[in-house]
Amino acid sequence: MTSAAAPVAARWCAPQAAGPLRGTVDLPGSKSLTNRLLVLAALAESPSLLRGPLQARDTLLMAGALRSLGVTIDGEDGHWRVAPGPLVAATVDVGLAGTVMRFVPPLAALADGPVHFDGDPYARRRPMATLVDGLRQAGVEVDDGGTGRLPFTVLGRSRVRGGTVEIDASASSQFVSGLLLGAARYDDGITVRHLGERAVPSQPHLDMTLDVLAASGVDASRPEPGVWSVRPGPVAGRTWEVEPDLSNAAPFLAAAVVTGGTITVPGWPARTTQAGDALRDLLALMGAAVTLDARGLTVSGPARISGLDADLGDVGELTPVLAAVAAVADGPSRLRGIGHLRGHETDRLAALANEISALGGDVDEQSDFLMVRPRPLHGGTWHAYDDHRMATAGAVLGLVVPGITVDDVACTSKTLPDFPGMWATLVGA
Secondary structure, eight states, X not given: OOSOOOOOOOOEEOOOOSSOOEEEOOOOBOHHHHHHHHHHHHHSSSOEEEESOOOSHHHHHHHHHHHHTTOEEEEETTXXXXXXXXXXXXXXXXXXXXXXHHHHHHHHTTSEEEEEEEOXXXXXXXXXXXXXXXXXXXXXXXXXXXXXXXXXXXXXXXOOOOEEEEEOOTTOTHHHHXXXXXXXXXTTOEEEEEOOSSOOSOHHHHHHXXXXXXXXTOOEEEEETTEEEEOOOOOOOOEEEOOBOSXXXXXXXXXXXXXTOEEEETTOOSSOOOGGGGHHHHHHHTTOEEEEETTEEEEEOOSSOOOOEEEOTTOGGGHXXXXXXXXXXXXXXXXXXOGGGGGSSSOXXXXXXXXXXXXXXXXXXXXXXXXXXXXXXXXXXXXXXXXXXXXXXXXXXXHHSTTEEESOGGGGGGTOTTHHHHHHHHHTO
């Protein structure tokens, strides 16, 4: 098991901004990159160094999972040195981390012995049948009791046949990424074909997976739409520089928008596959002034916040904070293409509709979109649903709506180790 136990729920009075917020916010490393790089480092032929990785609950769970499988991960000066080793039988705690529950089982299939997976109570409700089916098609034996959900056991045989896998990955791109990340060590590699009528969401995350595979010397490609392929071959150990987590910039940049202030995030990359980079265009559509230069990304809030009509299918993780901004805009917003968010840490569409409405807002919840119509809001309890992005959305509204209390701010430690402290520094609370 890992040392990344779920934090104890902590009620938190969201601080109200006294005026426009101005400042610079340094963000820790990207969760998405850190966990992909840890998996590749575990499979590499030589040690790797991750410089500036995120060290928060989700990545500590990943590190713990890999350690339990026989990988050595040592911390030094905020960096991680990863030394691969023979993979062994283990018990893995996935917590509520989608990347751990979907990236590690394909790796565990290469272990010499059974690997048992379980996690937080809500993790047992998150969809996993697609991954289990994909693993079975690749020749992996999985004992899930016929549920297609956690808990389950991957019966590792030290090697995996691989080959062509056909799945419907419309619920999550993580199913595809998980199968691709371990496939260079499979006998025949892997080709994943998406069979669903709806597109695979979160395409930037798939681009990120292909990029880091290629940077590790793996022959990884997307030969045609809806098809991804990894050829068998060695994975190179190397030094990685982990980018700041751009999705975690969302609440801080949103703070500039809702208060009419100016926030800068240093180190914003000029080129990236991170979904959070879409904030530049999305916040500009809502009226913000957005500048990317040598200092980083700077967002200045508008006098009037415009409503947003946007397809967020590729960047669904930004939806909670954007919905919070939309709730205090000057016109209605339609956030589209987000039906897959019902299978995230919580059903985010239902959660956002419930919480904004409970504060006096008007949200029309449909199968794959939210219509947010601004109304005067009042204070109250904002429920986080053990979901870090729901908690930060409540913090954004608390800047301009007095009396909001987030019932569980501690869940933000999933990706931001000290969100309350960072927020207090920004607000001057």
